[in-house]
Amino acid sequence: MQKYSVFSLIKNAFSNHEKWDLAWKDPTPKKEYDVVIIGGGGHGLATAYYLAKEHQITNVAVIEKGWIGGGNIGRNTTIIRSNFMYDDNARFNEFGMNLWRNMSQELNFNVMFSPRGIINLAHSDAQMNAYARRGNSMRLNGIDAVLLNREEVKKIIPMADFSDDVRYPIFGGLAQPSAGTARHDAVAWGYARQADSMGVDIIQNCEVTGFDIEAGKIIGLRTSRGDIKSKKIGLCVAGSTNVLAEKLNMTLPIETHLLQACVSEPVKPVLDGVVTFGAGHFYISQSDKGEMVMGGDLDGYNSYAQKGNLPTIQHVLTGGVALFPFLSRLKMLRTWGGIMDMSMDGSPIIDKTHIDGLYLNCGWCYGGFKSVPSSGWTFAHTIAQDRVHELNEGFSLNRFSKGYLLDEKGLGTKTWIS
Amino acid sequence: MLNIKCPYCGDRSQKEFAYGGDGTITRPKLNQEISDEEWDNFVYLRKSPRGKHIELWHHIAGCRQWFKVERDTTTHEIFRTFKPEE
Numbered sequence: 001m002q003k004y005s006v007f008s009l010i011k012n013a014f015s016n017h018e019k020w021d022l023a024w025k026d027p028t029p030k031k032e033y034d035v036v037i038i039g040g041g042g043h044g045l046a047t048a049y050y051l052a053k054e055h056q057i058t059n060v061a062v063i064e065k066g067w068i069g070g071g072n073i074g075r076n077t078t079i080i081r082s083n084f085m086y087d088d089n090a091r092f093n094e095f096g097m098n099l100w101r102n103m104s105q106e107l108n109f110n111v112m113f114s115p116r117g118i119i120n121l122a123h124s125d126a127q128m129n130a131y132a133r134r135g136n137s138m139r140l141n142g143i144d145a146v147l148l149n150r151e152e153v154k155k156i157i158p159m160a161d162f163s164d165d166v167r168y169p170i171f172g173g174l175a176q177p178s179a180g181t182a183r184h185d186a187v188a189w190g191y192a193r194q195a196d197s198m199g200v201d202i203i204q205n206c207e208v209t210g211f212d213i214e215a216g217k218i219i220g221l222r223t224s225r226g227d228i229k230s231k232k233i234g235l236c237v238a239g240s241t242n243v244l245a246e247k248l249n250m251t252l253p254i255e256t257h258l259l260q261a262c263v264s265e266p267v268k269p270v271l272d273g274v275v276t277f278g279a280g281h282f283y284i285s286q287s288d289k290g291e292m293v294m295g296g297d298l299d300g301y302n303s304y305a306q307k308g309n310l311p312t313i314q315h316v317l318t319g320g321v322a323l324f325p326f327l328s329r330l331k332m333l334r335t336w337g338g339i340m341d342m343s344m345d346g347s348p349i350i351d352k353t354h355i356d357g358l359y360l361n362c363g364w365c366y367g368g369f370k371s372v373p374s375s376g377w378t379f380a381h382t383i384a385q386d387r388v389h390e391l392n393e394g395f396s397l398n399r400f401s402k403g404y405l406l407d408e409k410g411l412g413t414k415t416w417i418s
Numbered sequence: 419m420l421n422i423k424c425p426y427c428g429d430r431s432q433k434e435f436a437y438g439g440d441g442t443i444t445r446p447k448l449n450q451e452i453s454d455e456e457w458d459n460f461v462y463l464r465k466s467p468r469g470k471h472i473e474l475w476h477h478i479a480g481c482r483q484w485f486k487v488e489r490d491t492t493t494h495e496i497f498r499t500f501k502p503e504e
Contacts, residue, residue, distance in 0.1 A: 242466040253462040255440075256491070301437045304468045304492045311419055311433055344462045401458040413461060416437055 001197035004108050023189060024196035029203050032229040033061045035383055036221060038208055038244065039236035040064025042073035042184075042369065043361055045191035046376020047234060047383070048200045054377070055384035058199035061230075062192075063223060065207040065240075069188035072238050075338035076369040077261050077295045079274050079285065081118050081179035082143050085134040086406050088394030089347060090141040095391055096374030097143075097178060103373065109190030112288070115180035117273040119148065119156065121323070123168040127278055131174035138176070146175045157275055161325055168279035168322065179274065181285055187372055210247055211358075218357040234359040234383050239304065239339025241362040248355065252362070253344040253400045255415045258299040259366045260308035260316075262335040264327070266290030280319030291333060294320055298340070298366070300416050308337035340366050342415035345399075347406035350379050350392040359383050360397060365418065423499045424477045425485050438474030440464050441486045441502075468492055474502075 002008060002021040012020055035051060037044045040062045051057045062068075080100055082093035103111050122128045128147075135145035149172045154162055162170060192202055203225065210222040211233070220229040237244055239256045266289050276283040281296040296316030299309050313335055321328045343349060343363030348371065350361050361379045364371065378392040388396070394406060411418045420432035446452045446460055471491045476484050486504075488497040 240468075242464075243468050246465070246467070251459075251463040251465060253464070255464050255466040256468075301489075302440075302466055302471055302473065302491045303494070305494060309419060309432075309494075344464075400462040401454055414439060416439070 001193070023193045024202050027201045027203065029061060029063075029206065029223070029225050029228055030201065033201070034059040034230065035232045035234065036060070036228060036230040037062045037234045037236055038221075039071075039238065039240075040068035040192070040202060040204065041071045041236065041238060042188055042191070042372035043238070043364075043375045043379070044234075044236035045188055045195060045202075046372050047236060047361070047379045049191045049195040049198075050377045050380035051384060052195055052198035052200055054380060057384055060195075060199075061201040061203055061228065062195070063206050063208060063228075064202070064204045067204050068192050068202060069185045072338040072340070072368060073188045073372070074185050075261070075336055076184055076366075077283070077285065077293050078181040078184045078369060079118065079179070079283070080113070080182055080370040081176055081274075082370070083118065083120070083134070083138055083145065083174065083176040083179065084408060085137045086408055087141060088406055089408060090138060090143060092374050092378070092391050092395070093371060094141060094143050095377070096371055099373035099377065100182065103182075103187070103190070107190035107194050109186055109193060110183070111186045111190055112183040113180060114182065114288075115178050116285075117175060117177040118179035118276070119153065119173040119175045119273060120276045121153065121173045121278040122171045123279040124171060128171050131172075135174050144176060144178050146177060148173045148175055156273070157271065159270060159326055160275075160323055166322070173278070181274065184369060191376070208244065208247075213248075213355060216354075216356055218355055232357045232359070232383055234361060234379060236361045236379070238341045238362065238364060238368060241341045248358070250353070252397075253349075254363055255302055255342050256304055257301075257340050257342050257416055258303035258305055258308055258337045259295065259340050260299065260312055260335055260337045261293065261295040262313060262317075263287070263291040263293050263333050264330040265333050267292070267330065270326075275323075277319050277323045280322070282316055282319035282323065284320060284324065292327065292330060295366075296320075298342070298416055298418070299337070302416075304339055306337055306339055308335060340364070342418065344413045344415065345405040345407040346409055346411065346418055348375070348395050349397050350375060350382060350395045351388060351397040352382065352386070353397065363395075420494060420496070422475060422487065422496065424480060424483070425499050425501050426481045426483050427477060430477070430480060434477060434479040436476040436478040438476050438484065440466075441472040441474040470497070
């Protein structure tokens with residue numbers, strides 16, 4: 001594999017950048033693999049990479065229905081954080097933060113990880129108390145958490161509405177200074193390129209049409225590009241999890257919902273971190289190009305549409321303008337949507353299933369991007385060793401029936417309101 | 419924007435309605451022994467199909483009645499709306 005560096009950049013400048021190697025190959029599927037990962041998004045590609053790197057399993061295929069990086073890995077708002085209250089979520093995502101910090105070097109691909117910090121705003125005393133509790137829990141898990149009062153928040157985001165007559169005045173906030181953003185499609189491409197270089201086959205435009213199961217064991221799968229044998233298959237298909245589950249006669253604690261995001265026209269630097277509104281569902285950051293990147297509520301009803309509906313955008317931006325009045329002057333550049341695998345408690349599932357050799361990675365709700373490295377790392381371990389790692393043992397499939405929920409927000413099973 | 423025909427009031431904008439989730443889930447019978455599996459099925463497990471989906475909606479900014487909608491989850495086409503007992 002060609003190493004990316006300033007020297008290779010200069011060298012290729014002399015040939016008008018026409019002689020770069022392909023970043024990954026376009027192989028035809030083999031008849032058999034040791035492991036097949038379904039889903040060529042961030043989680044699937046990261047899993048393949050860690051299978052090859054950490055477990056030396058390189059006879060691996062990543063099967064993708066569309067093109068890699070075309071799903072939620074290219075549709076999210078790029079926020080990376082580990083500001084969770086429960087131990088299982090906090091440890092898992094903090095482990096991921098360390099992988100994020102070295103990702104550009106490790107993948108030899110600039111993922112532009114930028115630890116610019118996140119602030120969750122509070123708009124009441126009760127919310128401040130809840131954030132103090134969450135912040136203390138985070139610090140017990142070694143995560144940087146800072147409780148900010150109103151004046152401290154004002155120093156960081158002076159353009160927010162701090163006037164006296166607002167409906168939801170800013171009381172303060174909880175900050176995680178080490179949180180940040182990254183260039184999302186570079187994450188997919190970086191993992192794909194490294195996985196490919198270690199022998200992983202990345203097979204695009206290949207839809208899974210069925211599974212072959214014999215005596216409770218998975219033995220292969222059928223695809224639009226032929227049958228493939230494999231004794232270990234991992235599902236990393238986010239919003240399409242229920243579609244594949246139906247082919248497996250499984251019913252999961254997952255509903256598929258649509259989440260939209262939008263960006264404004266680019267403007268000069270005004271916001272240097274990520275800010276979430278605490279009185280409505282709205283979050284915002286500014287991209288390096290200057291666009292304000294915004295998101296918020298789900299569309300509110302089961303959807304596989306991958307495109308959204310205007311009332312939700314209007315509702316989200318109403319909250320946005322309440323927080324940052326200057327947004328009302330900006331033109332929207334584009335909006336888009338992605339389909340989310342909403343789990344019944346808001347936390348993910350990385351586990352084995354009742355079918356031997358079938359592994360499940362789903363339930364990321366709308367927070368899957370930050371967990372790409374930690375999910376890939378632990379899922380690769382779960383597949384390679386055929387047992388869960390201590391980092392993902394809390395993300396079990398049977399925690400719902402057993403009553404060990406990880407309901408970080410305590411919203412219950414109405415996934416569409418979370 | 420969805421246009422939903424409330425069986426009691428007629429065609430209205432989606433803004434008047436609140437979603438109520440999968441309309442095919444039935445609560446286990448009261449005053450009977452319920453297995454963990456039945457309870458798990460009722461509380462947590464959802465088919466969430468791609469395609470036709472029967473779901474509950476609440477005309478919250480209107481007549482405040484609950485009713486059922488059959489809708490395609492990919493195209494959002496609404497095939498029919500009906501009263502819960504129908």
